[in-house]
Amino acid sequence: EVQLVESGGGLVQPGGSLRLSCAASGFTFSYYEMNWVRQAPGKGLEWVSYISGSNTIYYADSVKGRFTISRDNAKNSLHLQMNSLRAEDTAIYYCAREYTSSSRGHYYYYMDVWGKGTTVTVSS
């Protein structure tokens, strides 16, 4: 079964750090791009970060310079190091597999497998 399981969430004070992990199973992890997506309480979805199989990386402006995405293909794991945390970083953090599909002469990119999420609360 294809599965993603996040861990590492918790309560942290403003300015603190936290490291999230996502364990992948049921598929060849190294073949896929991966993403982190977050959802603040009662709010919509916000894309956070992307990493390719060859470690091309992108970040949302809201986390650039504070968050670092990484992956360990040998351990089938994805990570998000979060530093200088702010109250507005409080959210459920999901890891999501990115799938590429060829159709009608285009390559389409979408998130086809999601974890259940891990909750990060930034509060004093």
Next chain:
Amino acid sequence: DIQMTQSPSSLSASVGDRVTITCRASQSISTYLNWYQQKPGKAPKLLIYGASSLQSGVPSRFSGSGSGTDFTLTISSLQPEDFATYYCQQSYTIFTFGPGTKVDIK
């Protein structure tokens, strides 16, 4: 950056109704548009990719259309399990989600 808007932000409908949700991009994104369904306390689920391609396992009552800047998600006959929040997402440059449309019971 590409901004996404959705309308309406919420709607009330009955089982059996035809429901249409609109998504608009701030610039042309061709057909690089995906739709997700999210139920309370659950992770999002992919419904449609490439504006109109149905993800495997998704009921055929869901359909998508559009290109350029304007897109629609249609549920042809709303079922009880379809009450949820729906998000569009552009994948033309990285990813951006729309603000969501909540579909609840009339």
